Amino acid sequence: MANKKHLLVTGLSFNKLADLLISAKTTLPALLIILGAPAWMVGWLVPIRESGALLPQVLISMYLRNNAARYKVWRVGICIQISSVVGILCSAVLLDGYNAGLCILGFLILLSLGRSACSLTVKDIEADVVPKGERGNLVGLASTISGVMTLLVAVPLLIFDETFKDNALLGVLVCAAVSFTITLLCMFNLKTKVEDNGDDKGKMFSIRFDKTVYQFVFVRGLFVHSALVAPYFMLENGDNAQKLLPIYIAAQALASMCSSLLWGKVADFSAKLTLQIAGVLTIAACVGLLIIKSDTLIISAVLFFVLSIAHSGVRTGRKTYSLDVKEGQERTELVGFSNTAIGIILLTFGAVYAAIGPLLSFSVVYIMTAMMVVATISTVILPNEK
Numbered sequence: 001m002a003n004k005k006h007l008l009v010t011g012l013s014f015n016k017l018a019d020l021l022i023s024a025k026t027t028l029p030a031l032l033i034i035l036g037a038p039a040w041m042v043g044w045l046v047p048i049r050e051s052g053a054l055l056p057q058v059l060i061s062m063y064l065r066n067n068a069a070r071y072k073v074w075r076v077g078i079c080i081q082i083s084s085v086v087g088i089l090c091s092a093v094l095l096d097g098y099n100a101g102l103c104i105l106g107f108l109i110l111l112s113l114g115r116s117a118c119s120l121t122v123k124d125i126e127a128d129v130v131p132k133g134e135r136g137n138l139v140g141l142a143s144t145i146s147g148v149m150t151l152l153v154a155v156p157l158l159i160f161d162e163t164f165k166d167n168a169l170l171g172v173l174v175c176a177a178v179s180f181t182i183t184l185l186c187m188f189n190l191k192t193k194v195e196d197n198g199d200d201k202g203k204m205f206s207i208r209f210d211k212t213v214y215q216f217v218f219v220r221g222l223f224v225h226s227a228l229v230a231p232y233f234m235l236e237n238g239d240n241a242q243k244l245l246p247i248y249i250a251a252q253a254l255a256s257m258c259s260s261l262l263w264g265k266v267a268d269f270s271a272k273l274t275l276q277i278a279g280v281l282t283i284a285a286c287v288g289l290l291i292i293k294s295d296t297l298i299i300s301a302v303l304f305f306v307l308s309i310a311h312s313g314v315r316t317g318r319k320t321y322s323l324d325v326k327e328g329q330e331r332t333e334l335v336g337f338s339n340t341a342i343g344i345i346l347l348t349f350g351a352v353y354a355a356i357g358p359l360l361s362f363s364v365v366y367i368m369t370a371m372m373v374v375a376t377i378s379t380v381i382l383p384n385e386k
Contacts, residue, residue, distance in 0.1 A: 004129045004190060009142050011186035012122075015078075016146035018179035020253075021153065021172050022085055022111070024049035025231070028104065031092055031169050037101025044105060047350060050227075052112025054343030057120045061336025064121070068193040070332075074121040078184045080114030085177040092170060116339075121192075123335050127323055128192040133268050136320040140264020143312060147257030154253055158246040194328050212325060215381050217338045220318050221345040222375030223275065226282045226311045228349060229368045233304050236289060236363070247301050255308035263316040271321035272382050278313030279376030281306060286369040325385040 021027060024045040032042050064073065087107035091100050130138045153175070157168060234248065267274040285307040292299060326334045357364045 005138070007186050008126065008129050008190060009138065009145070011183045011190075012126075012138075012142035013145035013149065014179045014186065015118075015183040016142060017149045017153075018081075018085075018176045018183065019115075020146070020150050020249075021176035021179065022088070024108065027169065027172055027176075028088075028108065031088075031173075032101050032104065034169065035092060035095070035100040035104075036097045037104070038098060041101040041105060045108065047347060048105065048108050049112055051343040051347050052109055053115040053119060054339040054346070056113060056116045056340070057336040057343075058333075058340035059336075060117055060120050061333045064194070064332055070121040070124040070192045070194055071190060073117050074125060075184065075188070077114045077117030077121065078180060078187075081111055081118070082177055082180045082184070084108070084111035084114060085173060085180060089170065089173040089177065092173065119339065120332065120336050123319075123323060124194050124332055125187070125190050125192045127331065128194075129190060132324055135323045136267030136271065136274075136316060137261070137264040139267070139316050139319055140260040140262070143256045143260030143264075143316070147253045147255070147260065150253030151250060151257065154246055154250040158250060194332060212383055213334060213337065215383075216321065216325070216334070217341045219275070219375065219378050219382055220338060220342060222371055222378060223279070223314050223318065224342060224346055224349060225368045225371045225375065226278070226307070226314045228346075228353070229282070229286060229365060229372075230304075230307060230311070232363070232365050232368070233289060233300065233307060236300075236365075247297060248304050251301050251305040252308045255305050256312055259309045259312050260316065263313045264320075266313075267316050267320035271317045271324065271385050272379055274313055274317030274320070275379050275382075276376055278310045278317060279372055279379070281310035281313065282372050283369060283376065285310060286365055286372065290363065290365055290369070321382070321385050325383075 028045050028049075029042050032045070060073070064070065067073065084107045087110070088104050091103040091107065095103060126135060126138060153172070263274060263278075266277065285303050288303045288306070292303070322335050322338065323331065325331075353364050353367075
């Protein structure tokens with residue numbers, strides 16, 4: 001069992017590293033800009049990446065009702081992601097302009113579908129290998145290790161920016177493909193099966209949609225603002241965006257490295273408390289952004305560092321809560337249903353903020369901060385998961 005835990009932690013760490021390296025918030029926008037793709041394509045990267053990974057999960061969870069071998073679906077998902085990154089790399093090398101952008105968006109859709117399958121099934125693999133009460137620490141340890149590896153990527157980019165230039169992006173894509181491959185190799189022998197309850201055959205869902213399910217989706221839906229607000233930290237300092245990019249990547253990695261283990265321990269005590277603390281930190285970072293009107297890179301980096309710590313807590317808290325509050329197929333379907341719902345919520349909030357942002361006489365961050373206040377308070381409706 002100890003060996004399985006080590007393989008799982010190593011695999012998850014490299015998976016998190018790969019996710020960072022193929023990020024739709026940093027790497028892919030830079031790639032499209034360098035290749036001369038139309039600006040509207042850049043705007044579609046994050047919606048495709050995030051919603052594409054979430055929306056299909058309810059359908060996948062229904063498919064898993066009659067397919068107990070979770071590890072097989074996970075393997076297919078990780079292979080799809082490896083192939084997609086290779087496709088993006090080939091598009092970048094062989095094409096440019098509109099054609100390159102179109103191919104990259106297509107492969108990003110495929111990448112998101114692969115991630116969707118992996119994100120859903122890996123929860124069962126984690127729960128199979130690690131007992132309740134230790135799962136938050138598992139998530140935290142993997143995030144810490146990936147944070148260290150991320151710094152090993154971000155720091156050279158920051159120091160040798162002029163030396164690497166365009167070749168750096170191609171190298172990042174190669175590293176992403178290699179990281180996904182290492183993930184596959186590390187977790188290949190973790191064979192998890194989850195048998196469904198025979199009494200529920202023929203039903204669309206085996207999960208009982210009690211108030212816990214809806215409360216979790218409601219609270220988690222509000223907490224998406226810890227992610228949605230992140231780009232505005234750079235927009236508020238738009239003149240320094242190019243200089244801030246590697247600094248923000250390093251700050252995010254450092255935040256993950258410093259806080260993930262602590263978040264994991266808190267989540268193993270109470271995932272609900274983790275969400276509450278992370279919510280307060282998110283609010284503090286947003287208030288600092290709105291009140292401290294400064295163009296200095298240091299202050300901006302510190303505020304983004306606090307936000308990154310908070311978002312790490314949100315992710316650890318909601319993952320641990322979903323792992324512990326239900327069991328077996330019900331856990332699978334809770335994750336699938338909630339992730340699909342969050343995909344819709346993300347698209348809705350994103351569209352609303354994009355529409356009202358230009359019409360407002362004040363920053364949309366004020367609204368997002370208020371939503372985080374509501375999110376933090378609303379955690380009181382969640383039943384204890386332990």
